[in-house]
Amino acid sequence: MDELDRKIINDLQAGFPLTEQPYAEVAARHGITESELLSRLQQLLDNKTLSRFGPMYDAEKLGGAFTLAAMQVPEQDFDKVAEVVNSYAEVAHNYQRDHQFNMWYVLATETPDQINLVNRDIEKRTGLKVFSMPKLTEYYIGLQLPV
Amino acid sequence: MDMKVRNRRPDLPVSSHVKLDKQDKALITLIQAGLPLSSTPYTDLGHDLGMTEREVIERLKHLMQDNIIKRFGVVVRHHELGYRSNAMTVWNVPDEQVSELGHCIGQFDFVTLSYRRPRRLPDWPYNLFTMIHGQNRGHVLKNIQFLIERCNLDRVEHQVLFSTRRFKQRGAIYHPFNKGLSDDPQTAG
Numbered sequence: 001m002d003e004l005d006r007k008i009i010n011d012l013q014a015g016f017p018l019t020e021q022p023y024a025e026v027a028a029r030h031g032i033t034e035s036e037l038l039s040r041l042q043q044l045l046d047n048k049t050l051s052r053f054g055p056m057y058d059a060e061k062l063g064g065a066f067t068l069a070a071m072q073v074p075e076q077d078f079d080k081v082a083e084v085v086n087s088y089a090e091v092a093h094n095y096q097r098d099h100q101f102n103m104w105y106v107l108a109t110e111t112p113d114q115i116n117l118v119n120r121d122i123e124k125r126t127g128l129k130v131f132s133m134p135k136l137t138e139y140y141i142g143l144q145l146p147v
Numbered sequence: 148m149d150m151k152v153r154n155r156r157p158d159l160p161v162s163s164h165v166k167l168d169k170q171d172k173a174l175i176t177l178i179q180a181g182l183p184l185s186s187t188p189y190t191d192l193g194h195d196l197g198m199t200e201r202e203v204i205e206r207l208k209h210l211m212q213d214n215i216i217k218r219f220g221v222v223v224r225h226h227e228l229g230y231r232s233n234a235m236t237v238w239n240v241p242d243e244q245v246s247e248l249g250h251c252i253g254q255f256d257f258v259t260l261s262y263r264r265p266r267r268l269p270d271w272p273y274n275l276f277t278m279i280h281g282q283n284r285g286h287v288l289k290n291i292q293f294l295i296e297r298c299n300l301d302r303v304e305h306q307v308l309f310s311t312r313r314f315k316q317r318g319a320i321y322h323p324f325n326k327g328l329s330d331d332p333q334t335a336g
Contacts, residue, residue: 013220013222015218016182016220018204019204021186021187023186038186042184048224050223053182054180055178055216056216057215058217062215070271072270086314094313095310095312098311099308104235131271133265133271134264134265135263135264136264136265137249138159138262139250140156140253142260144256145259147223147228147229
């Protein structure tokens with residue numbers, strides 16, 4: 001990745017033109033041809049610098065339900081509990097963090113009821129309490145970081 | 148980079164379900180994998196959907212205005228770009244200040260997320276969650292110190308939870324319609 005790639009990424013993290021030839025427009029801003037921009041983007045996707053090129057949706061508006069849930073798992077049981085939690089298709093992400101609350105997973109389901117069902121089921125199978133903390137208000141979300 | 152700030156955004160409560168027509172759904176489904184890398188991506192999408200280029204662009208504009216599409220552009224992989232450390236930093240903020248402080252924290256460019264969540268007393272008193280990125284732990288801690296100074300958080304109790312292991316990161320999440328959102332651990336929930 002060179003300096004121009006970084007400039008392009010920072011530019012396109014902010015948005016993308018909704019015009020007839022959007023890539024040509026972006027390319028012109030950076031003084032390159034459209035085909036050079038397209039091949040740079042393809043390469044950045046191929047080498048996994050970029051995870052995706054396109055829209056980020058508000059999944060709740062599309063009808064999904066989400067929560068962030070935390071557990072306090074005894075160190076010696078951690079892998080066993082992780083295996084149980086990770087076995088649910090509804091668990092989108094699961095992170096170990098260095099804290100007494102050491103397991104943090106995100107649930108994504110079609111309806112709010114299913115959030116409770118999965119959490120209750122995890123409690124039953126692990127014998128541990130699940131602390132569900134769904135988003136109440138969003139002040140900022142972005143996946144933008146200067147590169 | 149620490150000095151760069153963003154414009155203040157409105158408080159967004161948890162969204163309620165919106166009605167989309169069949170064409171919107173087809174468009175969303177088609178672009179969740181990514182926009183075509185071609186000279187005329189909207190024409191190409193329209194070709195697959197039986198819509199004109201103009202209609203594709205108009206529909207995308209509406210989806211953005213309604214905030215169904217929150218952002219349209221590239222999504223980077225933090226880790227691959229040198230952001231090796233991330234900390235979920237949680238704050239115990241008086242309820243009447245949480246909006247002000249949530250915005251204050253959310254304006255800095257090393258912060259990727261700033262949410263209010265419920266306390267779970269007595270075990271969990273923290274109600275403001277922020278995700279802070281940096282090249283390493285030292286860098287993240289420096290960013291947190293910067294926030295404390297800039298947002299006057301020195302009297303606010305907080306905890307820093309660095310991630311140590313990632314077990315699961317699904318590109319497509321459970322609801323078939325939500326695939327575009329949650330392929331990054333910081334976005335959902």
